[in-house]
Amino acid sequence: MRVRIKFTKTGCVQYVGHLDIMRYFQKALRRADFDVAFSEGFSPHMIMSFAAPLGVGVTSQGEYFDVELRTVSSSADMVKALNETMVEGVEIKSIRQVPDTKKDKAMTMVGGADYLVTLKDAIIIKDWADKFAAFMEQKEIVVIKKTKKSETSLDIRPLIHRWKVENENALYLRLCCGSENNLKPNLVLESFYAFLQTELPAFSYHVERIDTYTKDFISLGELGEIIE
Amino acid sequence: MRKLALSDEVLLQIEQPARYIGGEVNAVMKNKEDVDVRFAMCFPDVYEIGMSHLGIQILYDMFNQQEGVWCERVYSPWPDLDKVMREKQIPLFALESQEPIRDFDFLGITIQYEMAYTNILQILDLSQISILAKDRTEDMPIVIGGGPCTYNPEPLADFFDLFYMGEGETVYMDLLNLYRSNKAAGKSRKEFLHKAASIPGIYVPSLYEVTYNEDGTIQSFEPIEKDVPKKVEKQLVMDMSNTYYPKAPVVPFIKATQDRVVLEIQRGCIRGCRFCQAGMLYRPTRERDVEVLKETAATMLKNTGHEEISLSSLSSSDYSQLQELVNYLIDECDRRGVNISLPSLRIDSFSLDVMSKVQDIKKSSLTFAPEAGTQRLRNVINKGLTEEVILEGAGKAFEGGWSKVKLYFMLGLPTETEEDMKGIAHLAEAIAERYYDIPKSERNGKCQITVSTSFFVAKPFTPFQWASMFPQEDYVNRAKIVKSEIRSQLNQKSIKYNWHEPQVTVLEGILARGDRKVGQAILSAYKQGAIFDAWSEYFHMDVWEKAFNETGLNTDFYILRERDTSEILPWDFIDIGVTKEFMIKQWEMAKAEQVTPNCKMQCSGCGAGRYKGGVCIESKN
Known part of the structure; x- marks a missing residue:
């Protein structure tokens, strides 16, 4: 059966990349003695699906992956057992059973995510909140996306679902996320500073993902059932 | 935090x-x-x-x-x-x-x-x-x-x-x-x-x-x-079963080169290859108890969550309880969905059986390390492996479905002649021919034989510590001879040849047998920006050449000179248990192309017996 595991990624582990986090959990599930289902063959591997990759340097309160298990114990026991094998900065928040069809895989379901962008003093400019409102009032926000082969222009305005200035140095964003339409907060910031005709210095803000959602903005952690 | x-x-x-x-x-x-x-x-x-x-x-x-x-x-x-x-x-x-x-x-x-x-x-x-x-x-x-x-x-x-x-x-x-x-x-x-x-x-x-x-x-x-x-x-541990071993080693976030549980089954080697420093330094060979190893393996897998385990030793086939240990690991790892990575085992029916259980025969390859191309030179270096044994092992493996073979050799060994270099090509050819002896209907297409050569570096505390090495150009020529001989073999299309660049060999040779004076050159090279010399993209021989020139060191003195056995060597003040008399005798036997039996066959009186443990005691029981 398939379970969905929700975890946080904060502090020093923000510098551990996505592929390494996948490897980290493969080993953690073994340390916690989870009865994981393996693929056949000479190199058996776990059947896992991670919702949305998180960039290096980004923290998160709501990350998810699915894994196939042969047998399970209660959600509460599994959360406790897995938490005992975690490092500082990674905490298991919930484990729920989810349908094991293809369309219900974490990776397939992802449609959006909420972010909190914290600006460091160096890039805070006067009245940025009002200017951000003006930026968002544009009918379209066209960015040039460079790929290896070509450059394409993309209107990112429809990919920004919500925004709010939280305080003098923090901005909340709800963005499209996933394989179809993926918008990263840094692209929003870059466009905003381009709009301001101001250079955006590197490493001048921090991004935290608050939660990850389906296309209908239901939290991935609310789907499925708690195992009693 | x-x-x-x-x-x-x-x-x-x-x-x-x-x-x-x-x-x-x-x-x-x-x-x-x-x-x-x-x-x-x-x-x-x-x-x-x-x-x-x-x-x-x-x-x-x-x-x-x-x-x-x-x-x-x-x-x-x-x-x-x-x-x-x-x-x-x-x-x-x-x-x-x-x-x-x-x-x-x-x-x-x-x-x-x-x-x-x-x-x-x-x-x-x-x-x-x-x-x-x-x-x-x-x-x-x-x-x-x-x-x-x-x-x-x-x-x-x-x-x-x-x-x-x-x-x-x-x-x-x-x-x-x-x-x-x-x-x-x-x-x-x-x-x-x-x-x-x-x-x-x-x-x-x-x-x-x-x-x-x-x-x-x-x-x-x-x-x-x-x-x-x-x-x-030299200090060494005599009771290998009641000593420290990390039951819960650190598990890196990023993928380390050795991303697996490593189980050290024994220390030392009974073989006495004359080029091998580890084979002399870690004498006597000391085994760990098989029951301790079984328990350690299970605990380490549990504590790390690694998906692979590997055995570590200089020559795993010589571990007396290998069959029992490997059979236990196969069962234990199958249950846990853990892979077993086997070190290079001597090819025989046991190792082929084990390998067929833990690896995909079509993808995996057999490894032989004859180290030298002719029996004469193998006798010089005291590498017991004969052509007959290699062909028999390869034959069994080919009949069992394998078709890939890796062969490792050294070039620039003491006394090496052109005949020895060409012998590398001839041995590879003989293995290929053994493969094509199998009826076409029973074999898996072509065989792939990969020949790799590295250049010999003379190391302290080996019988070759007195040997001369060669100038850089000479190494390149040796590799060229091997290459052209391989290209003139009947089955050359089945043989691939790789060789290492010789620049590093020369520097390694200088540093390995250097004296205190060499320290100034290391400092000078560092000050001129040398770091990560082990990484080819950062290694610059010209920086080192400049450093040797500036510090007035004659590099030929360190590499292109056969030392007299009466010379005081920079490391002579260290006592590794193995005596200088034994080393001298081995050096003479090498020149006379005579072999020395391994420690389990017969004690050759190297001096390590004074530690009163390991193979020195077991072989006398």
């Missing part, structure tokens, strides 16, 4: 920032208020390489079991971070506490290969510790060297306060206790080093003086104080 030594800005502009954050699974955190000795353990190469080293894992575990001692890790910052640290004057730090190394009591550096020598200077420099031991002040850590290269510590003598000769599990606690009492008595660094010189296995280079003859050879090598021993004795 732990505070990191590097800022967010720095971490986000370098490759693989997770190399520098610590905090991995099983990393040991202690309260620094509760400890009185802080030990920084360093492998002077990048994190992924250093984290793969078993010796450090053993010592890390051993030290951290002691109350009052906190052992932390440190590795070489990659050149991208190196640059930032120099620009911003950030002192090198330990991974666990993220605190500067210069505030530690000890900095222990394992010295595994010569090409890491400049990285040692980088570590000292970035730590803001004086590079030269004589310039160090009371508040700087005691810098200790250990590992195989310390068996000729002389090129590094100026940079270390002391060296630890032998296996780390033995006298470290004596050293730490001496440090504590010395400190409590308010005595100086100098006094500590002087007393430390009396602990067996500890070599304090500043307490010995070397004089030279006019021709550059050593005239005398003597302690400068009466109570400092003339000889330094």
